[in-house]
Amino acid sequence: MDMATTLHQHLIDPEICIRCNTCEATCPVSAITHDARNYVVDAARCNQCLACVPPCPTGAIDNWRDVPAARAYTVLEQYGWDELPAALGPDAFDSVGAAPTDAAPAPVVQSPAADAPFAGAACGATVPPWSAAHAYVNLYGPKAARSSVSATVAGNVRVTDAGHDYDTHHIVLDFGAMPLPVLEGQSIGIVPPGVDASGRPHHARQYSVASPRNGERPGYNNLSLTVKRVLEDHGGRPARGVASNYLCDLRVGDRVEVIGPFGASFLMPNHPRSHIVMICTGTGSAPMRAMTEWRRRLRRSGKFDGGRLMLFFGARTPQELPYFGPLQNLPKDFIDINFAFSRVPGQPRRYVQDAMRARAADLGALLADPDSHFYVCGLKAMEDGVVLALRDAAAQAGLDWESLANALKMQGRLHLETY
Secondary structure (H helix, E strand, O other), X not given: OOHHHEEEEEEOOOOOOOOOOHHHHHOOOOXXXXXXXXXXXXXXXXXXXXXXXXXXOOOOOOEEEEEEHHHOOOHHHHHOOOOOOOOOOOHHHHOOOOOOOOOOOOOOOOOOOOOOOOOHHHHOOOOOOOOOOOOOOOOEOOOOOEOOEEEEEEEEEEOOOOOOOOOEEEEEEEOOOOOOOOOOOOEEEEEOOOEOOOOOEXXXXXXXXXXXXXXXXXXXXXXXXXXXXXXXXXXXXXXXXHHHHHHHOOOOOOEEEXXXXXXXXXXXXXXXXXXXXXXXXXXXXXXXXXXXHHHHHHHHHOOOOXXXXXXXXXXXXXXXXXXXXXXXXXXXXXXXXXXXXXXXXOOOOOOHHHHHHHOHHHHHHHHOOOOEEEEEEEOHHHHHHHHHHHHHHHHHOOOOHHHHHHHHHHOOOEEEEEO
């Protein structure tokens, strides 16, 4: 067998991919890209380092096909797939003198150059905290026992001030008798009705769960989401988000198709005296709300000795910040809340990393405590700034960042979920 002419090609399964962008954001060589429908791997760029495999919430990224190297599936071919192609038979390799192999690729260790720009994503954990509860994943989906589960809308409330462009809704979904166990930090996929411009069914969109493990309303089989209505693309051009507008316009009693749940690492710790630092922007508050509410319920029950809760929450203005009113009503001895607003008239722009630097002494003490866990959720643009702020807080506390960052990652204590 001539291995030089055989490629163990890395591919993404379009049937179970939920287009969460985790793989593209994680890939250190920019081998993963996407169009309006599929995420794909460029064989010419992929070095099979496997960095993208652990963070994938569905396992869609962990797929391989043996192909003649000269006939690797192109990016353009992969864009058109609705499912993975079947494995090639021996005949496909005969003409090039190669043969398929079952060998898995060996991980490639990435050694960043000394002058490489800072990459916060490299510090993110792909394993859960040791005390996290067991997460169920992929109970419903294209390759599960059931393709989806139907939920009934039990509530839909706007959680940002009316009259402003930032229209964000808190949506409660009831699953009736169908089980859908979720933990704080997990997500589900919403399947919008109808078809796309090509006449194919819409793929699912991922949303973080905003309610704790026993539901938005304890004792009922429900959960909640935090959804921002999308009315423009990343370039500021008018564009209506298919799933976000569908969800924001739902009425009580409407039915919604759901797949999932997803995510087995961005989970909260469950051991006593564990501390949680939450850093988020906009709808990145959803998993933070879930964690905060679960800790609040435990505190009220008197059955859990919880550690410190600290929240850094950013938005353009207070009017555009979800849950602003309810957050202000939480007891000060329960959670330490720090707001950062970047577009308040007459005031300097302030971002979450600025608020973190103002509390560097407190963050340094928490970074030094092995019971502390850090969660970041929001726009990708915040990621490097937030991790740099943690690095600076560690330095101010006399901690060695390189060894600390490695411990945070390996112990599942620093989680980054950005988009």
